[in-house]
Amino acid sequence: MKDPLNQPSFETTRWSVVVSAGQEDSKLARDAMEQLCRRYWFPLFAFIRRRGYGESDAEDLVQAFFVRVVEKDVFAAADQDRGRFRTFLLTSLENFLANEYAKSTALRRGGGNKLLSLELRNADGKRPHRIADGGRPEDEYHRQWAIAALSAALETVETEYERDGNAALFSELRPYLSTDGERKPYALVAKSLGISPTNVKVAVHRLRKRYRRQLESEIASTVESPEQIEDEIRQLFQALGG
Amino acid sequence: MCPACLMRGVLEPSDSELASRFLSETRSLASDKHFDSMQSVGATTPFADLDPGARMGDYRIVRRLGRGGMGVVYEAEHVPTSRRVALKVLAQSLDQPEARARFLREGRLAASINHPNSVYVYGTEEIDGVPTISMELVDGGTLAQHVKRLGPMSIRSAVDAVIQIIDGLAAADERGVLHRDVKPSNCFVAADGTVKVGDFGLSISTTGGQLNSMSEVTIEGTFLGTPAFASPEQLRGEPLDRRSDIYSVGVTLFYLLTGQVPFDADNMIHLLATVLDKPAPSASTIRREIPAELDAVITRCLRKPQGERFENYDALRAALKPFSSESPVAASLGDRTLAGIVDAAICQCVLAPVSFISQYRGDLARDFGPTQSSGAIALGVLIVGLTIAYYAVAEWKYGYTIGKKLFGLRVTAEGDRPTVSQTIGRAFLYLGVPVIPSTLFNLVYVSRDSTEFVFGPAMFATLLVGWSYFILKFGLFVTARSCNGYAAIHDRMTSTRVLQRLPDVKRIAAEHDQDATERDSFDFDPNAATIGPYHQLQTLFERENEQLILGYDARLLRRVWLHVQPIGTAMVPAAVRNSTSQTTLRWLGGRRSETECWDCYEAPTGQPLIGLMKSVSCARAIRIMRRLVPLLTEQPRPPETPDSSEQHATTSDVAKLPTLRQLWVTDLDELKRLPFEMAEDRTEVNAGDDIEVPESSLQPAEPLPLIRRVAAIWLGADHGPASNCHSWSLGQHDAMLQVAAADEVACATQILNAVDQDRPLKLRSRVLGVVAISLAFPLMTVMFGLFAAALYESQKDRYPEIDQLHEVAQVLAREERLLTAERIDRVVAVQRYVAGKFAHVLEDKDTMNSIYAITRLTPADRIAIGQAIDSQQPTPDELREATNAYQALRQDWLEDPGDQVQISFSFWTALGPAYTWLEFIWFPSLFTGLLFRGGLLIRMFGLVLVNRRGKRASGLRVFIRMFFSGMLVLTIAIGGAALTFSSASAYWSQFSIQMGVIVSLVLAAATMVVVPLLRGNQCLSDRFAGTYFAVK
16 A cells, blocks of 8 residues: 555565575675565574484474575575565475485585574573474465564564663553463553553553564565565464464 | 463453554554654665765765655765755665655646745756656744744744734645645755745645646555544544645644644554544633734644634635734724724614613603613613623624724734723723713703703703814824824723734736746647757747757646757856845756757746736836845855856856846746846837946846836836726835935835835725715714704694694784784783683693704793793683684784794705705815815825826815715705796606605715725725725
8 A cells, every 4th residue: 555665674674685685795685685584593493403404403304404505595596476485495495405315415515614593592501482383384384484473573672672771561461462371451450550451451452463463574575575564464373283 | 471372462442442443454553552643654664774975876966954755865965966856765675556646746736836835846857777866955944943943932933923924825726736744844944044845745736637646545444644644534544625724834833833743642442442533722821922813823724524623725824814914004094994994883783772762761752752761771781781792792803893803903912802891901901081071061960851951051051061072082093104004092091003904915816827837737739849858848039049849748747948059058056056046037957969959947837027017016026126136136145156257147147237138027026037038029128217227238237227227217108097996006106216216226125115105095994984984974964864864843732832832832922023002912912811821731740842843842932931921820711812813813914924944854854964964075175185285084095186197186186076076955055946946947857856856966976986896995985086996
């Protein structure tokens, strides 16, 4: 309904823009690319694991895949119809795995190149999410992708609330974001926060809105046009089994 | 946390049912974070942005200017002609036929509008399959940029800008084009400050015919436009009309004044909810100094129901005019007087019950008299107070009373609406102060018998008090002069002024407009010969080496002029090609090759200057002259061009003054300089022209002779008051005479600017005003006469004692006249009779002060009766005796009444008005006519009498005119009186004479009204004397 090009936010984070800028090897673009990859590292990892690779192999493969992506301008190859980052990345990964399989080698991946810093374990060395058993690897990939997007958005919002000194508010209101969250009556929350129930209601409303926007912005960077955002959200919801 | 549940939380409808529905229906709503209500909705992602320096067909992109409803707009240079244009490139893939159709339609709709306040479209072309529109480059930025950079605009400049927008939109509206995306960022400011409406990207045609089918590219029910500026019906996707654009104009004005839009929200749903439900906030809450009246205009534009908004642009313009920078025109005293009469009449009618109560204390027949009671005084004060309140509230709330509204007047206080204290002050000075002396007088003498003021020396005091009202009221106006804006004393003391509400400058005449529409929508023959892409319609003129052809641009559906010159003629100078000046004919294209040599120009509607000047009204001639002077004196500076030879040619060509044949006047009275000479009949041009001006354009002419020539052409044609009565004023005519003989350009400019060109002349209503006031006096006599007669008759029945007393007084007077020593007892008998029978009557003030008593009993009668009563206190026996004696004496009196004049009351009612008119209107007018060439009334209405040639009529002529005006009434008056008193009345009964007089007077009055009503500038007597009324 509106002209998205007037929106710098979309202009600069659109993944194809990032990628094409990346060809010029600017530091900024590289950083953005790295961020994208880090965010969606785990879905790729999960996909490879569900294809039957071992954990360390899977880690190496993801690493190699990213190196290849950055190095070989894989993104640039799919110039005409890039579509969504999610599907594009999956297709690329499948091609990559097929090639790797053909070569029957898991060696020398990324040898000599600067590795992307992709440390995705928690402090205790645990993966942030469980990889589900059963189902097709693709489904698991999409599911993990959705989880990654949701978490990234949640994290950003949380950081923002913390930055504004509203960490307590966020932790109190966080359950209301989810339909299964233990939603205490507003009065209770109001009491613990020391504000009126109406204000709690407003705050919840704001948080939901903020979160939705953040999610949209998160997703916006993986689709080609703003019209696709809504659809992407629905697809991710389906991927989560909703 | 379960991710699916988190997702569900996200998808959960958070706002309302409406929101979710909207979400599912409209695609873009998900991108709420991009929502910007100030941005156009309707465009989709462009595929490519052109970088500066990029070539696109014949164009070189200079920079991106912005994004419109349908595409990207670049500043571009047309390389073959090095003309800078604004190039709009469709920003969509070509496989979207509807977008393409809409884009081309934009070009056609916008191209159909040629107005100074609308961005001009040079042409459309498809470059590599991409449709483009080349438009006039307006490089002063948009109004939105101005507001962003400099903050909200001043009230005047904002209103000025919006009035220009309205003019541009009205021009579009006349062509049946709706803009649908009016907003500050679509209003472009030219270097000279002119505001132009552009970006007709979303506009649609509302007229039938060819364009109609194209409007269907907009699917009903879909929203297109800019949310914050869109009307409720536009947001709902309903069918639109001009009132939707008027809504957007209202939002635009709101934005220009405050820097904010009335409704804004961070997403579409909130915006919808507020726009559809909440009333618009008042602009003055954001910016205090916005006058409430202007606020009301904005609010009316922003009403939700279309019917409550302004019906058309004229109404909106008229409502905004008072806040524009156009200089206000002081109201004439004549208009103010008429407005005052209307207001007084209204107050009289409304307050008649109160007024009646103050006079009426039970009985109509008994109680009308000069006796004052404190209650009556209080009621009188109340009436004045209510009248003051009416004036004060109306002028404070609306700026005008009903009378002022009728005569187009408005009260202002230094450009703003007056405060309540100012209006109360005004009304009190005008209405309250004049009644103070009479009120005080009445209060002081409330207990006294007012008879002593009606008779005797105190009468003069009463008269003086009565006159003080008029002295105080009309004395207020002694300070009023035309030079101080007719500021009366009460205007000065409250620092307010009464102004003329500005008339709308007459726009294109209706028949003109009709012609234009018809001309543009004719069926052209597609097989007609073509020049370049244009179809030839008609050859306008043909000289030995050049030709002007009326052509038709089949793509933009508009007419153009094609100027064909011999092969090898140099290219049109760049200054002409690139000019965006309103005074240059727009160059649309041209070709120089071995076989072709032609240029294409816009074909403005209008007439050549020379032809127009012969037939145009004085006001319009002055308007055109005012524009002519700067055109001739201010030479456009040619832009620097590297090519020195071209520069030379350019400089010499542009610096040359145009010949008169090269000037064209559009229907909007804009002057355009043509790059060729229009053919015109040579013999007529020189008519009435005694100044030799070299016609040849080889000789550089001076501006002054040209200006004088134009004035001479106008004067040479027949522009006397006889032929052109409705647009002719003495001041304007004199100015033209002066300009035709001016010594310097500066002098001509000064003369032209000093003339009040836009003042509404309203000649007919002024003349009728003069007639109305002159008839008001006799009419008042009639009214008073009828009232008095009615009262007289009723009191005659009511107070039989008065008639008896009258008889007694007559008898007494007769006896006193005949008094001798032996008749003394007769006088005593009458005195006793009076004292015995009428002592109580004389004490009854109501009876004695009744109008009947006042007319029947002269002061002498009263004195005689009073003396009789004082001198005699008869016993009952004496009284009986005296009564018998009186009856005998009464018989004597009836037999010989003496030389007593019996006043025939009815006779005076019929001829009275005639005498009043002759005495107070006609007679003075003879003297003032002879001495001052016009009386007070004529002066008051700003009129003068002129002769056939348009010069002021001489004193003698005015005297003759005035003399004629009274002849009819004089004849009736003399004839009527002669018939009444002469013995000839034997042939006619008194009644038929009365009727004859009345009928002929009514006919005379009717002639006085009907003749000026039909003639406009002449009364019957003017027909005889050969004079005309003219506005001073």
